[in-house]
Amino acid sequence: MDLPTAFEEFDIVEVRFKGGRKDFFRNPNRVELITGDPVVVDVPNGHHIGHVSLKGELVRLQMLKKKVDNNEEIRSIYRVANERDMEKFNEVRDLEGTTMYRAREIIQDLRLKMKLSDVEYQADKSKATFYYSADDRVDFRDLIKKLAEEFKIRIEMRQISLRHEAGRLGGIGSCGRELCCSTWLTDFKSVSTTAARYQNLSLNPSKLSGQCGRLKCCLNYELETYMVALKDIPTVSRPLQTKQGDAILQKTDIFKKMMWFGFRGDNNWYPVPASRVQEIQELNAKGTVVEFLLQEAPPEPKQNEFVTQVEGNLERLDDKFKSGKKKKKKKKKTNPDGAVTAKPAPASAAEPRAAGEQPQHRKQKPFHQKNRNKTEGGNAPKQAAQPVQNAQPAQTASGDASQQPRKQKPRRPFNKGKKPDQPKPGTNA
Known part of the structure; x- marks a missing residue:
């Protein structure tokens, strides 16, 4: 077997210019090119600089798609652009902005109904192309004369559509991506x-x-x-006749092949397959009125679970507020023995005190009220402070201590149940 011969690459390259404009150029010198390289190409009356966008066999397919013939009319590529060529090209591009603004002022002075969208200078600064859009035909012969006198350059006017104008300006579409007309x-x-x-x-x-x-x-x-x-979905031009009433088409889901119908006076929509709709249309054409849209009676619409839960909560709240608040019963105070102590009747100041009767002492507050006073920052009673270490039994003038009113023992709110340490009689703490 013979060895395969060297593969010869297609000698035509696609080159992209400003605004997405593309053209085909021949590479007769077989210069090694890579996609994105700046190249100096031959154009009428001078040269221009573009960037390689496509090469190889894909260019042949692109030419077939755009119906471009491979003949002698295709111009050639001179060389790869060097630094000096790129510096001149960048200087020329800096003039495009000021030229466009000045040209718009001239158009406004001439009162021409046209919109100037872009200006492109040739790399050798021998020609400038003005891109504009207009609804009607515009006579710009006077405009070309004034532009040539102003910029001392050869002028070319090129009309473009609004779609091409958006592609040259670029932007972001509603989908969040760059415009298709400005990319591909x-x-x-x-x-x-x-x-x-x-x-x-x-x-x-x-x-x-x-x-x-x-x-x-x-x-x-x-x-x-x-x-x-849409080939499998029937065309509904009139309502479907059923015993429930006329069913009117409301919505069509094309890919699920489902059609939604509704009746007059009913806000519910009923899904019906496309095959069943076609069957009902054939029966109606013969004069038959079907009983239901579907083969069976449609189920009753179920209420949303969330709605039922909210309605149940509202009913419970209504019952709660109707019943009202219950009054709390006052609990009677009980002794540790379990006997209920009755509240003593208040003694009037006018009644005489009996012989040997002791004066009534002020009733002390219950324990829970004392503790609440302490926590709330109130003044606690002096008896509920700390236990007295040197506690001596109080004696009256008669010497009988049993007749004295019983002195309550101090209570500890946090050590309930523990008795305080009492010193032995006759010793000092």
């Missing part, structure tokens, strides 16, 4: 509102139009898929 889309096909109708989109101009003011190009991307899916 080169052929602009006509877009109509029928594409939106087939896809069940709302005919809202603000949502269907792009930055160019025309209908979005992406409406045509999925149109073929919708057209194929």
